[in-house]
Amino acid sequence: MHMADALVSPAVGGIMMAASAAAIGVSVKKMSKERLDEAKLPESRNAKYSALYPLMGVMGAFVFAGQMINFTIPGTGSSGHIGGGILLAALLGPWTALITLAAVLLIQCLVFADGGLLAYGANVFNMGVASCLLAYPFIYKPIIKRGTSKKNITIASIASVVVGLQIGAFAVVLQTMASGVTALPFGAFAALMQPIHLAIGLVEGIVTASVLSFVHSARPEILDANRSERIPRGKPLKKVFATLVILTVLVGGGLSLFASSYPDGLEWSIAGVAGETELESEGGVYDSTANIVESTAFMPDYSVANTDESLGTSTAGIIGSAITFALTLIIGVAISLLKKKTNAKPV
Amino acid sequence: MPNLYKAIPFINEAELLAQGTSFVHKLHPLAKLTGTLAYIACVISFPRTNTTGLSAFLLYPVITAAVANIPLRFFVARLLIAAPLSLAAALAGLFAPMGAQAFISVLIKTVLTVSAVSLLTATTKMTDVDAQLARLYVPAVFRAPFMMIGRYLSALTEEAAAMSRAYSMRSRGGKVAMRNMGSFLGQLILRSFDRAGRVSLAMKLRGNGNAIAITSTAHNAPRARDLVYIAALCAAFVLLRIFDISIIIGSLFINP
Incomplete structure (x- = not known):
């Protein structure tokens, strides 16, 4: 779902950049407040975040690894990769998750040229804001509030990932249309983008659910929803790291052996429109x-x-x-x- | 990109190239960032029906790459990541009226914008990028994970590379067998964890807590030549955006 610079116009890119900057700004503010509430020790301003930085770094690397792996979606000949927004939000909380995801996207843009620089704001919005600040608080959290059981985690993960991806996919359609870069008709583009991302969402939701269920059984205290029963200060953060590094390596190293070489969902659906563009794109x-x-x-x-x-x-x-x-x-x-x-x- | 192991050369290549000492490398990072953004804005502001005007924009990446000694394969590798999506988007409209132009337009735009961002990365160190983000008042809460992800990712991938090299030397150059995958990945987990712990400890010992406080001192303030560079570059881009050099040159040979 990473949009390249070539797919947006300067106006659309600029507007989305402003919107995402605002979302990141709010997240930083909210995070500061949460941290301030928690921090009782008279430490320096930076030190309040210090324990969180490595956690954000490792989780970011985990999502990075996860996004490089494409899953084959049965029956469509297409494949997709995880967005990781819900996964991050469930572990770190929505505000921290958005900032981490934004950092991941910036690295992907700069180091791998995956996703454009001027399209960065659009990518942060489609993959970060849609899942962390919309799907997570309005879908995931209400379900989890009824109790953190494996069943609830599974339902909440799949539902929130699907909704988050639908919002993101629709945003991609809107942004591409508003930019006027391709000759794709709106209806046909949306009619293909939404179902294919529904399928991707189901796959990603199941993956997210299994990862979160594993974390819930192994180290329940690191789930955002379990924060109230937080482990006492001083309990080794090492084990948390070990778990995350294990998951990162498993996803990055193990699953990638089976990663598919099919084009991802966005590519597939755009290619699918090709047959119909001939009929509908006149005038306008x-x-x-x-x-x-x-x-x-x-x-x-x-x-x-x-x-x-x-x-x-x-x-x-x-x-x-x-x-x-x-x-x-x-x-x-x-x-x-x-x-x-x-x-x-x-x- | 199929897996993490193939990502190692990508991560390292950009950082290694960024150690260069050419004119472009020595420019202020903010000047390069401004130039790149201006370039991308000009390129993507072309309507999809105009393809001739875009060709002159190839001058910037070609000249900059030549001056900065950035090899062609560096761009090709990055284009291979970005191109499939743009190609699909462009192909979809190919059969529509003016579809051929839209196709060529998106294709050229992809090549140009990806090249520009790749150039920025290949001539600017990550620590410099971080320093400039700090200058632009981006809070440490955002910059720290940005730098941290880079650290953890390369720590992980470098360990993996070292292990697979050692493995292949012991196994007549073969790939890691499936039955060894368990112990291989297990080792990698231990090594990665140790490495991350060492990084964290080293930072603590240097008084950083776990926060990243590395900022480059190489570029404190933009100098005169940086300002001239930005001004010249932006002016050139705007001129090329307004006047279609290709049509002007072509008109010398064919009278329209």
């Missing part, structure tokens, strides 16, 4: 861009630009592009060669 959005089309038409048969004049312009454009491309390459190679020559000189 295209008319509004007619002026630009006219000057830059690439395939005159399809476009309004059928006159000799615009054909000339487009030919000029293509030739010009080719020359620009060639010049760019020559400049690049020249700089590289020049640098190599300079470096080769004995000092």
Whole structure:
């Protein structure tokens, strides 16, 4: 579900960035308040968070590993990876979870180029805010409040993950449409995105449920819902770490052996629309861009630009592009060669 | 990306390349970040019907990569992650009217934006990114996990790499057999845990508690050349956005 920069417009990217920044800001505020309530020791301002930082780091690495693994969804030929929002929220609480997830997404963007830089806000919203701040407090928590049993955890996990993903998937459709980057019709895109993410949600929900059930049996005190019966201060955080590292390694190392090579859900559903776009995409959005089309038409048969004049312009454009491309390459190679020559000189 | 092990070269490659000493590496991180954002904004602001104007934007990544000595495969590896989704999105509209243009447009945009972000990562150290986030008043609560995830992930993957190398040396270069997976992963868990504990202890011993307090002192304030760089880059991007160089050059050969 990571959106690339090429799929958003600057306006949509900017708006989503502002929305996500606000959500992160609120989370930081809320987290500070929670921590302040808890911290009784007269420590430095930073020290209040100190025990939480490594936990956030390890959990972030866990989600990172989890998102690199695609599960095959039976019967569709598609696959999806976990978002991890609900999992993080259930362990760390929604505010801490959102911040951790935002950090994971930033690393994925910078280190792996997975998800765009200007689309970062959109990705934080679709994968973080939708699950941590919407699905978790309104779906997961009310169910868990009736008692933290394995049954409740399972129901709550599946329901909240499914809802969170539905909100996120719908947000992707809205953002792509508002950006106007593709020729996909809204209805067809949404009609394919929602069901495929329902399937992904079910798979992710079951995975989340099994992980949370395991944590509930092994170390119940680290679940956010069990915080009131928190372990006394000084009990080794080591075991918590060990559990998390074990899960991280198992998911990252073990399950990845079975990870599928199918495209993920978003890719699948967009590809699925291909057959229908031919029928539905006439006029509408295209008319509004007619002026630009006219000057830059690439395939005159399809476009309004059928006159000799615009054909000339487009030919000029293509030739010009080719020359620009060639010049760019020559400049690049020249700089590289020049640098190599300079470096080769004995000092 | 199929598994964590293949991620090791990715993580390390960017950090290693960022140790370079070229002109681009020495620029202020904030200047590079501003330039990259301006570049992406200009590129993605092109309507999907305009493909010729985009080609001139290839100049920035090509020149920067050449100056900074960033190999082509660095970009290709990252493009392989980002391309499938964009490709699918673009392919879907291929048969619609003007679909071919939208297809080419999304494709070029993906190449350009991914290259730009990759360049930023390949020329800027993580600690510098962290320092700039601090400068932009991003709270430590966000920056600490950001740095921590990088630490824990590389600690984990490096241990895994060392173990698989040792294993392959003992087993005539073979891959880890399924029956050994249990003890292999068990070892990895112990090592990773030890490693994370050592990192945490080392930080405590250095007086950091468990919080990350590493900020780069290399770039305190933007210098004149950084400001010139930002100004020149932004001006160039805006000009290229307004004037379609490809059409202008092409018009020299064909009179429209």
